[in-house]
Structure formats: C-alpha cells, structure tokens
Amino acid sequence: MLVSISVENFRSFSGEETFSMVASERLAGSHSDHALPIPNSSEKVLRAAVLYGANGAGKSNLFKALRYVERIALRTSKKNANTKRERYLFCDDLTKPSSFDLQFIANNKLYRFGFKVDELHIIEEWLIEVVGRKEKIIYERTTDTNGIVMVDAPELSKIGPKLAALAMIGGPQNQSFLATISATLNSSEYGDEISGILRWFKSTLTMVAPDESYAELGRDLSENIDFLNFAGDFLKASGTGVDHLIPQKTEISEDDLRSLLPKEVANHFIDVVNGDENNGRGIVHLPNGNEVMIEKAGESRIYKISIQASHTLPSGENFSIELNEESDGTKRLLDFIPALHQSKNKNSVYFIDEIDRSMHPMLVWKFLEFFLRSCNSSSSQIIVTTHESNLLDLELLRRDEIWFVEKDQSLSTRIYSLADFAVRTDQAIQKHYLNGRFGAVPFLGNLENILPQRNK
Template sequence: MLLQFAVENYACFAEEALFSMVASAGPEHPRHLVQSQTGRRPRILRLAALYGANAHGKTKLIEALRFAQSLVILGTKSGRRIPTQPYRLDRQSREKPSRFDFLIDYEGVEYSYGFAVDAVRVHEEWLFVRETAREARYFERVTDADNKVTVEMGPKFAGSDKKRRQFLEFVAQGTRPNQLFLTEAVDRNVEVLKPLFRWFKSVLTVVSAEEAPQPLAVRINREEDFVEFMADFLRNAGTGIDGLSSEEEPLDFERHFPGVPAGLREDIETELLQGAIYSLPGPDGQSLTIYCDDQARPTVARLKTRHIGRDAIEANFDFEDESSGTQRLMEILPILADAASGERVYVVDELDRKLHPLLSRLFVSSFIDRCADEQRTQLVFTTHDTHLMDLEVLRRDEIWFFEKDRYGSSRLYSMNALKVRPDLKLEKSYLNGRFGGVPLIREPAVSLDVPC
C-alpha cells in the first residue's frame, strides 16, 4: 500500500509536495482504514480524493507517479536522456534534479525508496527498509559530475557472504549513470529487491483520464464472475445494458488494420507473442482489442453490450454505440471487480469524467463495500465532483486540495490540516473559496460595447 509520495522540482511542483495516505487519529469511517503489517504499524487510508482548479497540479501529480513508475520498470537505454520535467519558471530549478520519494507498505515490509534525476544522470538513489520497529539502510547511490556511480550498501542488504557482496558490487559497477540501481539489480536477478520492483510493476496502477485500466474485451470471454459483476452493476446503474459479450476472430492485418507498415506489423506481432495487448481503432472506427489467445494465435476481439427492448426483443450494440458516460463507467468498473482480488493501488485521473454525480458517489461507496476488512487495496483519484466532498462519504484526511501561487508553483494540503467544524457544509464552503483550490476568475479589465 502507498503510505506517502513526495515530488520536488517536477512540472509545476517547485518545492516539495507531500501526499500522504497515513490516517490521522480520527475515528470516522473505520472501514476506510487498514492496519499496517510492519513494525511501525500506522493506519493506512483506502481512499483519497484530490481537488483543485484546472491547471493547479492534480494531473501533474499523477504524471509524476507514472514517470517514476516507468523509470523503475522500464529503465533507460544507454546514451538516452531521462525524460524528466523540472520546474521551468525559476532559473535555479532548471539546473537542479527532480526528486521522487516513496514510502510503501508491502508484504509486511515498509520501503522508503526514492531518487533524484535530471536529463543526464541519476544524482541520488536510496532505499531504507523497516520490517520491525527499527529501520535498516539497504543502499545509497550517488552519481558524481564525472558520471561515476558509487553505491554504499548496508549490512542487511549486502549480507555477510563474501560472494554475495562481490556480486552486488559488480552490479553497482555495471549500473549506468542514467539507470536506477534498483532496475539494474532486479535485471541482474537480485532477489531481495524483487518485491519492491513488483510493487511498482504489478500493484501500482496509474490510469489517465483518457484510458482504461484493462482491456475489457479479453476478460469478457474468459472470466464468468467478472462478466456477471459488470452486468449487474451496469444494470443497477440504469445504463440500459443487460449483458456483455465479446466477438472474437483471427487477426487479419489487411482487413482489420489496412495500411499498417510491414515493419510496425512485425513489431506488433512479436509483442503479441510476448503477451502484449493492444486496443486500436479499426477501419470502421470500432475499438478492436488484439492479443494472443491460449494457443498463441493473434486474435481480434470486439466488445458487445446486450439490450432488451419491447416484447423482450434483444439487440447487441457496439461499445461505441453507448453514451460516453456509460463507456467511461465500463472502463473503470474493473477497479471495483478486482478490489477484493489482491493488493492494488489505483491512481485515477478524473474518476468522475462524464459520470453523473450519483454514479461517482455509487462508485466510491461500492469500492469500500467490495473491500474486505483486511483487503489491501487503495483508490486515489482526482475529481471536480463536489458532491463527494461530504463527511458522510469521505474522512477529512481523505480530501486533498491543490493550489498554485502567482509563480505557477503548486502545493497540496489535506483538509485535515484545516480547522473545519464537523457540521460545516463542505461543498458550499469549498466553492466559496474557503479551502482554496478553486479558480480565481477575474472580470474583463475593459468592457467593449459591440453593436449587434
């Protein structure tokens, strides 16, 4: 589970911005809390709603998480620049590295991991681990101006075995200036770091406002329980959908994706055999999902929705025939379907995009209902839906605000840091600017009378 994430000198964050999922001492909504399994044992929040005016930093925080995740999982190629984005409205910040810092609770271990990078090298990287009440240093890495990488290792990480230490030193020496030591070490099969890497790869799920977290058409034909949950929710949400199905057929590039260059076609086919899944528009504008089936055959799948009309007449619709709000709801419903299946940290930009406020509220409440008491799943989302700003729905420490200063630098803060009466109407107070994080709309300086 995510305990904290801090970012500094990235995009619109000039100074350090600290986001925390560590709960305060408040007793509200006990089902929103999970007890840590580590020695420190903080209470961890399941939910967080991020509010703020447009261009005040909500999406940039999501992008910072995705950038850090990508750098850990994919790494960099030799000689390539690191695609970081330092704060550009200050001369000194342009020359400084961007800094990312995570506090993670995973499989009974608390990881304090982070790094500082610019476009050329990883300036610093560190990992401290806590399994009991005492924290242990695993490693601290520094890359100097001459691109020399130095990794100092703690005794718990290096161990007492001479061969193990020699191997880790070999890995450190082979780490490029623009590569994270964590990524290099996992690639060299250093077992003790694999759980942390697995958290970034398999647990942290970042979903932008324009994408779906999973390819629905593939799961529809494979998972009966998943289909049943999706259909029940869509039926109860009043979408008019009574069922879901998927039409599959062998992939034919000439028919399904005419005009694709031969080189790109070969790359796609190779990646499909390696387990990749693509969702691409077909020649008629329909969304087509391509993947390899259980016999490693490239396959095309189309998602279909079933509606029942008058006199019990049934008709199948394409996904694109549904309203944009229904499409968005279907795209994010796998989050609810999988909430109880294993540890996940979902970070969703604009969860409420195109959704009715009552559906947004239903989604959030359903997420809590789907999580068992000890289920280690979290949902962090940005939103403009002020109807969710209700202490009947969220705790005060689950509501966060973003605000920019006059120099374009963003900061974020929790409602828990503000003095708020329990009976205060939060939505009205927020829109009136009491908590900040709202747009400052100015009247035009000059009024022009234009004849009609």
C-alpha cells in the same frame, strides 16, 4: 498501499510538497474502517483520497509525478538517452535536480523508494525498508560527475552472487538500479523481497489517465467469467441501458494481423512478444475499439477480441452493438470497473485522474462508496482527482481523505488536507468549499470586461 509521495522541482512543484495517506490520529473515530495498520508502526494508512483544485492548479501533476516514479522504477533507457524529467519551469537554477520520494507497503513491509534526477543522470537513488523509527538500507546508489554509477548494497550481497556482481557494476547512469535488476536478472536471482517491490509497481499500482482505457479489458472479459458477469451487472445497475456484455475471442493468423495493422506495426508487435520483452503477451487496441492479443506459450497465438453491449428492447428482444458505439460515460465507467472487481479479491492501488470526466455526479459518488464498502477484506486503495464537489461529504469520507491543491503567488503547487481546518462533522463542507473557505477554487476576474461592447 501507497503511504506518501514527496515531489520537488517537477512540473508545477517548486519546493518539496508531500501528499500523505497516513491517517490523522485526531480522526481515529471517523470511518475507522477506512484506515489500516502500517507494518511495524503505530500509524495507519487510509483507503481513499480525493484531490480538489482549480484548473491548472497541479492535481494532474501529482498523478504525473507518481507515473514518472513508476517509469523510473521499471523502464530501461537507451545509452545517453534523456531521463525525461520535467523540471519546474520558473526555477532560475537550470541544473537543480528533481527529487522524488515514495513510501509504499509491499510484502507486508513499509518501503521508501526515491531518487534525484537531472536531464541525463539519476544522481541518487535509494531503496529502504522502514521499521518503526529505523531505516534498513537495501541499497543506495550514486552517480558521480564523470557518470560512474556506484551502488552500496549491504543487503543485496546476501541474496546471491549475481545480484552482488550487478551492484558492483552499477548499471547505466540514466537508469534506476531497480530497473537494471529487473532487466538483467531472473526473479530467482534477486529474491522474494525485490520481486515483491517490482510486483507492486507492475501489478499493484494501476494509474488511469483521463484519455486512457483499461489496457486488458477485452482479455479479462473474454477469459474471466466472474469479471464478465460483474461488469455486466454493474453497468446494468448503473442505468447505462446495457443489459450484459458479449466478448468474442477469435484466433487469427499473422496475415490477418497485418491486414488489421500497418505492416511495420504488426511485425514489431510480433517481434516484441516473441522476444519475451513483455512476458510472452502483448495487446494492441484497434481504432474500432477491438483488441489484438498475442500469447506466447510454446508457439505464439494471435487473437482478435471484440466486445458487444447487449440492450433489451421494449419488445423483450435483445439488440447488441459494438462497445465503441456506446456513450463516452459508459466506456469510461467500464474502464473503472476492474478497480471495483479487483478490490474485493486482491490488494490494489488505483490512482484515477479526473474521475468525473464523462461521468454523472451521482455515479461518481456511488462508485467511490461501492469501492470503500467492497474492499473491507483487502488492502485496496483508491486515489482520485476531481472537480465533483458532491464527494465533499463527511458521511462518505474522512476529513484527512479530502485534499486540496492550489498554486501560490510564485505559481508553485501546494497540497494540503481538510484535516488542517477546524470543521464540524455536521457542517456543509461542499458549500464552504464552493464559497472559497478552503481555497483550491478558480479565482475569476471580472468577465464583464471582456464582453463585446454594445452600441447604446
């Protein structure tokens, strides 16, 4: 689970701002099932958070900050490549580093992973286990002015000689040591703890941007009958008009693949999977909404996966259409359904940016309610940004699960919680928000001044 993230000098964040999922002790009696214990701590972490703010306030920049942390944690970099950090543009000091600090729960432990970064270097990096009020350093990494990477790793040296040797080398200056471990060693050589941390970034954390689709939807629908039935039932119950989904998975040849994709793209796709750079599996989305999947298990096999949506006509007959012909709202909802299905069975963290895009307000509300009801037996978590004010409902969420994002006079983003305000549980939170009591709403000027003047 995500516990907190602190960001400084990134996009619209100037000074350090912290978004925290730690439950307020003052609200312990409110939706107590929404909070789970933090390991080795008297505090609890929340299952959900909803972030509000005007357009341009910085909601999506928090999403992008976490995605950047994920990228730094996992991806390797070419020599002398830029770190792709996006500094706060109105900062006078162009050399000031950007800073990120993430707290999360993996392996039933609380960890801190963070770093300071400029255009070319990861200047500092740390991975720490937090045990109560104490911190157990797993490793600390620094890069000096000459670009020399030094890693202090007292705990890693106990795991194995290869990991200890890698700590002595340090790795590239523009790449995190965590990514260097993942790219250089096998899991058996870096142990269960690092494996669990890497798995949190690779599998537990799922981020869905407004213009993104769920990458493995076709594969999951064609290979997992429980998920297929769940997705069909949910679409039907949501009033989309879809009765059920029909996946078709067909094996094709390399020549068939080259007829579906530009030759250079097809060849690169095959080379990447055969080179085991993606754990022997790769997926490409075609313009018509279908997928191509390559699996490497001995010999590589290539499949084309298509999804049809079946509708029941008034006559009782079934009529199927390609999924890409469905409405944007139906396709957007289908991208979210894995969050509902997986929340019942495994620990997952979903961060969805602009959940209300193409979605009806009632459906957004029911989606969030369903998630919170269905994940009681797991440690699943959902964080969303939205403009949908119907979610400002204290029967649905706790006050500390509602957050606001706005820019101050210096054009820097600030983040704060509804728990910072004195409000009664019977108050109309939605009305107060739209009236501007909590901030984080658009400040509209006099639009009359820009209307064309009519001749009298």
